[in-house]
Structure formats: structure tokens, C-alpha cells
Amino acid sequence: MKATSVTSVKPIKHTSSPDCRHVRELLARIGAKWSMIVVTRLATGPMRFSELKRDIGTISQKMLTSTLRELERDGFVTRTVTPTIPPRVDYTLTDLGVDLLGPLEALGEWAVRNQHRVEQARERAREVGV
């Protein structure tokens, strides 16, 4: 590496390389508009499709469907279909999904704590005209 020789910043163990890609992919999935809100909603227990939809309110059926499908594919939630009429589909967090809640909430709390700093920066940027 280039080593720009700076000591003021903790040299965090170089998260580039292939690892970084997985992290980025995870962040992209989690950062998708609805992933986090769905995951945290499911943190309180299993919910069915319409329950999630009603609870979140502003999400479209399509986005709820695709978000849940992707979370399912990645192993964060399970999908249980009860083929009655009308059909009933329940979504539950997997162990992996529950495990994710930890670091997710850490980042969430950071965001809440530092939200004003971001706002201030944006305000300043707006004033300067960036």
C-alpha cells in the first residue's frame, strides 16, 4: 500500500480486497429503501404480508414483495404460505436475520445520534451553494 503516513487516524484494518465487496453488497441490500424498516418491523415477531403493508403504510405492494423476496433469498427471513382462501403468507426473521439486528441497530443509533451533524453539513453546503 501507499501509506500516506498519517497517524492521526486509526488505521482500521484495510477493509478493501474481496471482503469489501461482500460488505458493500450487504450494505446495498440493507441500504435498499425498505430493507431495514421491514427487518426491524419483523424484529417483534412474525407478521403477514398485509400486516407489514398496513404497518409501514407508505410502501407499495410491489416493493414489499420484492424486498421480502430478496431478504428471503439472502436468508434473512422465511416465507410461510398457508394456501387457504384467501391465502395467508407469514414472514419471520431467521437466526441470521435476528443476528443482523445487532450491528444494524448500532448503525441505527449512530445515525440517530449524528443525524443533526449531517443536517448541519447539508445546511452549510446549501448556503455555500454546493
Add this chain to the structure above:
Amino acid sequence: MKATSVTSVKPIKHTSSPDCRHVRELLARIGAKWSMIVVTRLATGPMRFSELKRDIGTISQKMLTSTLRELERDGFVTRTVTPTIPPRVDYTLTDLGVDLLGPLEALGEWAVRNQHRVEQARERAREVGV
């Protein structure tokens, strides 16, 4: 709240409400394709534009520019222009940016640790044909 009465899952303090929006926005920004790799690159110290570009390798000038601009607007990096010929532009993490490294790395390590679980889930999904 609805309280689906489930005790098996830690009842994480309901990260919905307005807060959740900020969290989501932050995750979206951080989850953007190049944000994280840029931030972690800058963790070792200030770098100039071309240095970042060369170091990351696969990023386009356009994306590097816009990523840095957004990170600047949100207060994660500072941009220092030295109007020489040829011009020189240095990027540095702000205190806010440095602070972000903590939770970011936590999530990063989680991703690395659990990456195989996601892979397995995807494999299974592919077999079933989801």
C-alpha cells in the same frame, strides 16, 4: 404499537418513526455503490482525486466525483482545492467521517463473518428456484 407478543426476539426499541427515515437515508448513502470503499480508503489519511481513482481502479471518474461530492455535502469528507497547474484536489475524512468508521467496521466485520451464511441461503434459494 401492535405488540405481536413474542418474547423470543429482543424487542429492539422500535426504530420506526421519523428516526428510521434518517437511518434509512444514511444507509442508502453508505450503501451506494462506492461510498464505503471511498470512506475506508480515506481512513488511512488524505488522498487526492487521482490517487483514489488509481487505488480503487474500477471506478469511473464520474462516479468518483459524484460520490465524493455527496460525501462532502453530508459532511463526511472535506475537499481542498489547490489551484495550481495542473490542479490538485485533496480529500480528507472529517471528524464525522472518522466517527462513522466505527459502526461501519462493525457492520463490515459482521458481513465478513456471516458472508458464508448468506451464500448458503442464496445457494439453497437457487436450488429451489426462487
Add this chain to the structure above:
DNA sequence: CCGAATCCCTATAGATACTG
């Protein structure tokens, strides 16, 4: 030459409307 702006193009995220 460096850093960026701009145009153009494609892929995909996301919203609206319809269906079994």
C-alpha cells in the same frame, strides 16, 4: 496533464394499475 462537467446509454429500483 488534473479534476470535473456533460451527453448519452443501459440496467434496475420503485410507483401505479391490474389479477387469481
Add this chain to the structure above:
DNA sequence: CAGTATCTATAGGGATTCGG
């Protein structure tokens, strides 16, 4: 109820141009 089908907006990439 729980989706699919259809359309639109935006993210992201490549190439070109520009100003110093």
C-alpha cells in the same frame, strides 16, 4: 389477500469536452 404486469425515474457507466 397477496401478489404480477406495466410503466417511469434514477443510479451508474463510457466517452467526450473543458478549464486551468
